[in-house]
Amino acid sequence: MNKTNLIAAALLAAFAAGAPVQALAAGPDLKVALIAGKTGMLEAYAKETETGFMMGLEYLTGGKMEINGRKLKVIVKDDQSKPDLGRTLLAEAYGDDKVDIAVGTSSSGSAIAMLPVALEYKKVLIVEPAVADAITGDKWNRYIFRTSRSSMQDGLAAASTLKGGSVAFLAQDYAFGRDAIKAGKDALKATGSKAVVVHEEYAPQTTSDFTASAQRIFAALKDKPQPRVLGIVWAGPNPMNKIADMHPERYGIALAPGGNILPVLKTWKSYPGIEGTIYYYYAFPKNKMNDWLVSEHTKRYKAPPDMFTAGGFAAASAVVSALAKAGSGDSEKLIAAMEGLEFDTPKGKMKFRKEDHQALQSMYHFRIKKDQKNEWDLLELVREIPASELPLPVKNKR
Incomplete structure (x- = not known):
């Protein structure tokens, strides 16, 4: 029997057994690695990322965990937010695992350590949720894509709400905090804001008493032109309530916190009217994908999805869209498919910019609600800030 007849016989046997022809045509499993800091200081962020990623794959594949007829296998690894381990x-x-594409990680330090590995193996890495600008800046290579927002996107969103006056910053004294404040200052210039930065305050990550920091900030701001704004950038338990308890309003100072996870936002309930900017809050986006995520997450976990949950979902959408468009896990085909790729997320559409592979996306200007109807009814939307209003500079050396 010749080769053609052998193939025909195999097809006939498949039909006789009731097996779908697609199963014969399907290639080997597609493998994805998800690396996150599941233990360590960013454990809460990692847990949300993994939940969102798996829910995203479920939604986007209709629960089949298949792309173009090929099974999708996810391998989850814990880097403990340690660069060497990442x-x-x-x-x-x-x-060893021969994954087609990888996603990670929670810590910017670990993510930056991973970038050269993607280059060495010539494999695509989607960075989520690390935010350091260097990831799509001077540490970038062509195998790196990022669905998470960058520090500069955070800064641009905040800067868009400041047209003038005087600004001070409070941040943690490590790479994330210093990167964020640099981005904030650059963002004020990029948006044409006339606001002047009069003070930068960096406190140790373990700080619990902010009295000395607040006194320095208040002294620097109290006699400067209005409006006087204190921008707070802090990962983990946020000091905003402690600063608010020192009554900065007596000096005409308004607080402007960066967005945070829901357990932190809940601690701000006593400070209605305070405004800030955020990557995602479950009640803001109005689209079918977010409706499903909010409904299903609330049903399964008795709480709405958080910002890193939405980020994990966005990374899943990028993975599925890229693999489906490329038709394989080949890195060159993936890069060709992903440059300029638009994909749906719970926040709406994102797009990988061709120049640096950063996902362009909307951000949100929020106000803490005065009338909160339930445990998670925390923020009201002032305005969605579209990507077109965030003049994100290209900072890599492509």
């Missing part, structure tokens, strides 16, 4: 686990994922 680098090792990504090499293991590409080399």
